[in-house]
Amino acid sequence: xxxxxxxxxxxxxxxxxxxxxxxxxxxxxxxxxxxxxxxxxxxxxxxxxxxxxxxxxxxxxxxxxxxxxxxxxxxxxxxxxxxxxxxxxxxxxxxxxxxxxxxxxxxxxxxxxxxxxxxxxxxxxxxxxxxxxxxxxxxxxxxxxxxxxxxxxxxxxxxxxxxxxxxxxxxxxxxxxxxxxxxxxxxxxxxxxxxxxxxxxxxxxxxxxxxxxxxxxxxxxxxxxxxxxxxxxxxxxxxxxxxxxxxxxxxxxxxxxxxxxxxxxxxxxxxxxxxxxxxxxxxxxxxxxxxxxxxxxxxxxxxxxxxxxxxxxxxxxxxxxxxxxxxxxxxxxxxxxxxxxxxxxxxxxxxxxxxxxxxxxxxxxxxxxxxxxx
Ligand SMILES: [Zn+2]
Numbered sequence: 001x002x003x004x005x006x007x008x009x010x011x012x013x014x015x016x017x018x019x020x021x022x023x024x025x026x027x028x029x030x031x032x033x034x035x036x037x038x039x040x041x042x043x044x045x046x047x048x049x050x051x052x053x054x055x056x057x058x059x060x061x062x063x064x065x066x067x068x069x070x071x072x073x074x075x076x077x078x079x080x081x082x083x084x085x086x087x088x089x090x091x092x093x094x095x096x097x098x099x100x101x102x103x104x105x106x107x108x109x110x111x112x113x114x115x116x117x118x119x120x121x122x123x124x125x126x127x128x129x130x131x132x133x134x135x136x137x138x139x140x141x142x143x144x145x146x147x148x149x150x151x152x153x154x155x156x157x158x159x160x161x162x163x164x165x166x167x168x169x170x171x172x173x174x175x176x177x178x179x180x181x182x183x184x185x186x187x188x189x190x191x192x193x194x195x196x197x198x199x200x201x202x203x204x205x206x207x208x209x210x211x212x213x214x215x216x217x218x219x220x221x222x223x224x225x226x227x228x229x230x231x232x233x234x235x236x237x238x239x240x241x242x243x244x245x246x247x248x249x250x251x252x253x254x255x256x257x258x259x260x261x262x263x264x265x266x267x268x269x270x271x272x273x274x275x276x277x278x279x280x281x282x283x284x285x286x287x288x289x290x291x292x293x294x295x296x297x298x299x300x301x302x303x304x305x306x307x308x309x310x311x312x313x314x315x316x317x318x319x320x321x322x323x324x325x326x327x328x329x330x331x332x333x334x335x336x337x338x339x340x341x342x343x344x345x346x347x348x349x350x351x352x353x354x355x356x357x358x359x360x361x362x363x364x365x366x367x368x369x370x371x372x373x374x
């Protein structure tokens with residue numbers, strides 16, 4: 001397994017944070033001498049983590065040699081698990097998704113062996129490319145120090161289960177495996193992709209709902225590791241019993257499971273021939289009933305988010321629903337209508353961002369982020 005010292009990680013951290021840099025820029029950024037930086041860069045090249053590059057990035061026209069960039073041939077894998085769907089990606093060290101696979105999950109399936117199968121399929125496609133880490137995104141409370149799923153409303157049978165280690169063993173990986181909840185992976189994707197220009201709150205709408213907070217250049221974790229878990233905040237006038245044992249939680253109304261329930265109910269007792277059976281497909285086809293459910297339930301979330309954004313004053317409110325482009329349009333419209341008064345900028349994350357964000361945990365590990373240790 002890859003071993004790196006502090007200075008090497010600081011150099012990688014600068015490249016992850018700012019993109020391709022000249023050796024002189026690296027010296028300034030990490031406060032080391034030219035000789036030290038040259039030696040580190042040489043070592044990182046030998047490890048296939050960085051390369052010499054002509055260009056700063058694709059939108060910098062002037063080709064000036066002498067940049068050091070993250071190596072696009074070396075890969076990190078990511079997998080996102082939800083009640084209904086598993087997605088895997090390979091991410092190169094510049095943050096580009098190079099390959100992806102998706103599988104639907106049937107109720108009652110154990111998601112870990114299914115995800116292992118999907119990752120194996122992806123790894124076969126990648127053949128010789130070196131894989132240096134795997135990141136797992138899981139809906140639930142994660143014990144980050146033990147790398148375990150502590151508890152999950154979506155998968156109630158997961159209690160203190162060492163999921164990261166299960167993946168490492170099943171895939172026979174000689175590489176570290178990191179696990180986080182969906183919202184943290186989603187925001188990690190935006191941070192490592194340099195998409196955030198200020199403070200942000202990200203709301204992750206998958207089978208459940210959670211959020212992550214990015215303030216002063218840091219993703220907040222807190223002692224429990226679960227800052228931003230908003231799925232079980234109580235809604236005003238909420239009355240539906242929740243799987244957590246409470247009543248009127250956000251998740252009883254918002255998120256994939258709640259939407260599917262509501263959509264099935266809307267289909268019952270009326271002519272539903274020709275309408276898609278799954279809520280996600282209905283949204284994809286812009287079926288008015290499905291769009292109405294999205295609009296109505298997100299408006300129930302508005303007062304909750306309004307209070308949180310008043311407290312934390314983010315520059316951007318990001319929603320991640322990890323939906324295909326066609327559905328993204330519906331989502332963007334509903335989100336912008338509903339939340340433009342809540343934060344200065346409201347955006348929707350790109351498809352596959354959760355799995356890519358899980359992989360991007362590996363970039364944080366390379367940069368020496370103390371939350372991710374091999
Ligand atoms: Zn609850």
